[in-house]
Amino acid sequence: MNNFSSRTLWRFGYSARLLNTNHFRTAASSTSFPAVWMLLAQYSGRIPGSFVVVQRNSFFTMPETVEDKADLELYSPPPKVRGMTQLSREAFKRTVVVPVLKVKKEIIGTLLKSLKHTVLQRPGLKRVIEDPEDENSRLLILDPHKIPEFSLGESEQEILKQFNIPPAVRKYDLELTYDNFKSEEILRAVLPEGQDVTSGFSRVGHIAHLNLRDHQLPYRHLIGQVIIDKNPGVTCVVNKTSIIDSTYRNFQMEVLAGESNLVTKVKENNIAYELDFSKVYWNPRLSTEHGRIVELLKPGDVLFDVFAGVGPFAIPAAKKKCSVFANDLNPESYNWLLHNCKLNKVYNKIKAFNMDGRDFLLGPVREELSKELPLQTEEQKTSFHIVMNLPALALEFLDVFRHLLVGEPCSTAVLPTVHCYGFSKHGDPAKDIQERAEASLGTSLDGRCSTYLVRNVAPNKEMMCISFQIPADVLYKRPCPAEEKPASKRLRTSKDFSEETLLS
Numbered sequence: 055m056n057n058f059s060s061r062t063l064w065r066f067g068y069s070a071r072l073l074n075t076n077h078f079r080t081a082a083s084s085t086s087f088p089a090v091w092m093l094l095a096q097y098s099g100r101i102p103g104s105f106v107v108v109q110r111n112s113f114f115t116m117p118e119t120v121e122d123k124a125d126l127e128l129y130s131p132p133p134k135v136r137g138m139t140q141l142s143r144e145a146f147k148r149t150v151v152v153p154v155l156k157v158k159k160e161i162i163g164t165l166l167k168s169l170k171h172t173v174l175q176r177p178g179l180k181r182v183i184e185d186p187e188d189e190n191s192r193l194l195i196l197d198p199h200k201i202p203e204f205s206l207g208e209s210e211q212e213i214l215k216q217f218n219i220p221p222a223v224r225k226y227d228l229e230l231t232y233d234n235f236k237s238e239e240i241l242r243a244v245l246p247e248g249q250d251v252t253s254g255f256s257r258v259g260h261i262a263h264l265n266l267r268d269h270q271l272p273y274r275h276l277i278g279q280v281i282i283d284k285n286p287g288v289t290c291v292v293n294k295t296s297i298i299d300s301t302y303r304n305f306q307m308e309v310l311a312g313e314s315n316l317v318t319k320v321k322e323n324n325i326a327y328e329l330d331f332s333k334v335y336w337n338p339r340l341s342t343e344h345g346r347i348v349e350l351l352k353p354g355d356v357l358f359d360v361f362a363g364v365g366p367f368a369i370p371a372a373k374k375k376c377s378v379f380a381n382d383l384n385p386e387s388y389n390w391l392l393h394n395c396k397l398n399k400v401y402n403k404i405k406a407f408n409m410d411g412r413d414f415l416l417g418p419v420r421e422e423l424s425k426e427l428p429l430q431t432e433e434q435k436t437s438f439h440i441v442m443n444l445p446a447l448a449l450e451f452l453d454v455f456r457h458l459l460v461g462e463p464c465s466t467a468v469l470p471t472v473h474c475y476g477f478s479k480h481g482d483p484a485k486d487i488q489e490r491a492e493a494s495l496g497t498s499l500d501g502r503c504s505t506y507l508v509r510n511v512a513p514n515k516e517m518m519c520i521s522f523q524i525p526a527d528v529l530y531k532r533p534c535p536a537e538e539k540p541a542s543k544r545l546r547t548s549k550d551f552s553e554e555t556l557l558s
């Protein structure tokens with residue numbers, strides 16, 4: 055695989071290991087166009103729209119090297135666009151010679167269906183055009199790649215026979231414009247030869263978000279404009295100008311092209327969110343993970359979202375009729391979280407907080423758990439989930455659970471389940487994450503946790519999720535007495551409480 059494709063796929067979240075085992079090809083590496091048409095187009099100098107009839111097998115085959123060079127021609131803009139930093143769409147015009155079939159206009163629709171795999175497909179290009187010499191006929195543009203040496207294959211000839219059309223293919227000078235090239239083709243023609251052309255981007259509502267490298271920076275405004283032109287719905291293109299290491303997980307960005315409005319609307323798993331992309335964290339690559347966690351919840355469960363962002367766990371959980379406590383330290387995230395609660399009409403199911411995650415766990419979470427856990431019985435119980443999606447740091451917050459409920463009545467009927475995220479560059483990321491969680495909690499999780507590979511973030515960097523029930527000895531600083539039967543609130547007496555306090 056060449057640099058371009060490996061980088062593009064990497065940017066879209068494929069792991070380097072996957073790339074090695076799967077076979078991906080770029081358009082350029084998988085195409086093989088007959089050389090003659092392209093070279094003829096270049097040198098014939100004929101006016102666009104004129105054509106000559108070509109007899110079957112009347113062309114010679116070009117030597118392989120020339121063919122390789124010419125392979126790229128049909129889909130390449132003219133060489134003069136190389137190095138362009140300000141987009142001039144006019145400069146992309148070029149003429150290529152393509153095979154056409156002259157067909158009576160009454161049957162063109164039916165023939166088009168029968169020959170759909172043989173006609174030329176380019177963005178914005180009509181496959182049927184007027185015949186300049188005969189108003190009762192039309193010209194059907196064929197793909198030179200599918201008609202080597204202008205000679206129709208047997209199956210195409212068979213189809214033409216059925217329609218009573220002579221199998222004579224004509225040559226036609228077709229004018230290609232900027233609209234007929236794909237963004238990848240345009241950028242490959244403009245950027246320095248032999249360097250990576252990355253047209254991959256993340257889409258967040260109307261915003262396309264790039265992460266350009268140094269050699270691409272002189273072309274950044276052109277790249278931005280090409281992305282807007284070629285992607286309907288994208289009206290703003292930004293480039294990341296700092297790595298994502300800020301406390302709030304957002305990053306500085308430069309608007310490369312289009313409007314400078316970074317307040318956008320996105321849809322994830324059928325739920326709408328609004329957010330200011332320049333001020334809060336939003337990653338479209340986490341939608342599956344958000345869905346996976348929400349899928350684990352049942353109506354009536356309680357979710358504590360320690361690093362909630364604008365609500366992609368919290369809001370779907372509330373929609374599922376869970377009670378949600380959602381927190382984020384970034385005041386902007388907190389405000390957009392409130393906004394999204396209103397937008398999705400789940401205001402009454404979510405309590406929102408704007409505090410440090412540690413304070414949130416030691417305050418509202420502790421308070422709620424100490425109030426609710428003693429009420430749980432084997433027969434009637436609620437599940438409590440704590441989501442901690444701050445992969446760079448969250449594992450270091452796990453020590454908060456050590457003795458969080460010390461002194462509280464011990465309940466084994468329900469222990470809260472933690473889903474904590476972490477990055478790992480380790481050869482065995484699952485082991486690494488488990489060991490780091492254990493170090494933070496001060497106990498072994500062997501046989502009582504599961505680890506999940508969320509996504510490949512960069513070559514050799516994985517995002518993992520570890521899920522476990524907080525062991526009773528961690529939470530209460532003692533094992534819950536085996537004989538202790540969880541009691542319902544009504545059955546509990548003050549004696550129960552004083553005995554438990556003594557035990558702790």
Ligand SMILES: C[S@@+](CC[C@H](N)C(=O)[O-])C[C@H]1O[C@@H](n2cnc3c(N)ncnc32)[C@H](O)[C@@H]1O
Pocket residue numbers: 301302303335336337340360361362363364365366367381382383384387409410411412443444445
């Ligand atoms: C990786 S984002 C995750 C957001 C959201 N949960 C998601 O899945 O898209 C982490 C969030 O944690 C917030 N954050 C960072 N440090 C924090 C802290 N110490 N306490 C609470 N929130 C924090 C950031 O503002 C950011 O919104």
